[in-house]
Ligand SMILES: Cc1ncc(C[n+]2csc(CCOP(=O)(O)OP(=O)(O)O)c2C)c(N)n1
């Protein structure tokens with residue numbers, strides 16, 4: 001059947017009774033395609049029935065489905081004409097891992113970061129009112145995503161309006177790790193309470209009396225009211241609350257959704273799903289199977305037995321435990337990224353000093369400030385891309401008060417398969433302009449550990465930013481020693497050209513320096529800059545090439561330009577970094593090549609500019625062209 005479903009229209013031609021078979025085929029397809037190519041796994045297995053029901057019950061794309069985060073939207077892609085391209089998902093020139101407006105008319109809203117769906121769907125619902133159009137706006141949000149403030153900001157607004165907004169709460173009791181907070185407890189109470197069973201039965205009865213969809217359509221508010229649990233949090237916020245219902249019973253889902261369409265105003269349907277549904281290992285351990293590399297379905301994910309050097313994340317995790325052992329003031333904070341940020345061991349060894357705050361980056365930062373005010377030493381472990389959410393807190397709460405909060409910023413620079421929504425391309429630009437901040441970028445794993453230690457010793461806000469994955473393979477030393485503030489390190493002495501490196505592009509810089517016989521300096525600090533070193537380089541070289549895995553605009557290279565200008569040092573400069581464009585998903589190495597940040601790319605751009613200047617006095621720095629699809 002799946003082969004004939006090229007669009008939701010084709011799905012809607014089927015009989016309701018055929019939908020369970022469609023679901024089985026979508027799940028089978030998912031199991032094979034994600035285990036073969038990698039990607040988000042558990043969440044997609046959990047949304048199969050919900051997705052089929054939504055496209056069946058609603059008139060998509062006229063009706064708008066807005067997926068929150070979008071990591072659970074693979075079934076949606078499969079049913080909206082992209083099944084045959086699913087093998088390319090998250091790969092260079094392939095489908096994006098998240099809904100993306102330019103990819104399909106069914107992708108109503110681009111996502112990747114969480115908790116935006118209710119705001120966006122409300123905007124669409126208000127637009128419908130404004131334009132006098134008649135379509136439904138449906139936000140599909142997970143229980144994890146519902147821990148973020150933005151979701152409540154949107155509900156608070158929506159609950160006071162009469163917009164045609166439907167929120168589907170996809171509750172699987174999991175974020176990436178088990179969900180946290182009072183809301184989790186509240187949802188559990190809703191599920192386990194006596195009222196739930198009573199309500200569920202009455203709801204089912206109401207629905208089972210209806211023989212056909214046309215009759216179902218006539219089941220209006222009165223029937224649905226039988227399913228209402230009065231006094232819920234959502235009701236108090238102005239939503240009509242329905243559910244909870246079984247998110248794997250596709251026929252029941254369709255019936256309820258059909259009914260929901262005829263009700264007016266903001267309404268919320270609570271749907272229960274199981275993360276990893278249909279693959280036993282993922283059902284048992286949805287967290288491990290949240291995002292997967294290719295694996296054998298028969299054996300499941302198998303940890304490699306080869307001893308390998310640690311990733312930057314692991315270097316951070318080890319440092320955190322070591323530091324916590326030495327200093328009881330240390331506390332660790334994560335906004336819902338325990339595994340990704342390397343905090344599992346810390347959370348187990350120091351549970352009383354570990355805080356998973358849910359998807360609440362703003363709160364994570366200001367919580368750290370409160371802890372710092374009272375003499376504790378907070379470490380905020382956060383992905384660069386998610387720190388963007390907490391920029392005001394960083395300035396207003398941390399930096400203006402000059403409090404010693406350490407930001408361990410993971411996934412800095414290009415991240416690969418997750419693409420532009422998750423790239424950490426801007427942190428150097430947005431951090432270095434904040435007074436009081438010290439900003440460090442390690443060039444290898446040991447330096448990362450020593451920088452974290454350095455940061456921890458300081459009495460001001462500090463940031464250490466490091467990339468996804470492994471470095472050059474330097475085993476961090478156990479001993480920890482603070483790095484002198486703002487001190488760069490000369491790694492190679494060459495002639496004419498000096499490569500001024502900020503961060504992890506060390507192998508590329510080393511290869512290019514050798515090829516060009518250039519001086520190579522590891523700057524280590526983006527703020528404060530080693531001005532003495534820059535002065536010396538400017539006075540002894542003809543060209544300075546700054547290199548960073550951050551946007552060129554406003555980044556570390558810009559800091560060098562500003563200093564040279566301010567100091568009146570006349571030297572030619574070539575700033576290499578990420579262009580003023582979004583870099584599409586691909587492997588990180590492919591992304592670096594496409595930006596001219598691999599060793600041959602660096603050499604080519606230096607030669608083009610520098611050679612041109614030497615030959616005829618014309619400065620020419622060609623910038624590679626990037627695709628902007
Ligand atoms: C702002 C933001 N912070 C963190 C993340 C990382 N993240 C992606 S999915 C996820 C869990 C979401 O849980 P839920 O919404 O319940 O969906 P589920 O994974 O259970 O399907 C997290 C923390 C993100 N995408 N956006």
Ligand SMILES: CC(=O)[C@@H](O)[C@H](O)COP(=O)(O)O
Pocket residue numbers: 069071112290291340411415418468
């Ligand atoms: C959807 C989301 O935000 C996360 O699942 C993210 O994809 C994790 O990225 P890492 O694989 O880099 O931890």
Ligand SMILES: [Mg+2]
Pocket residue numbers: 142143144145170171172173174175
């Ligand atoms: Mg969840």
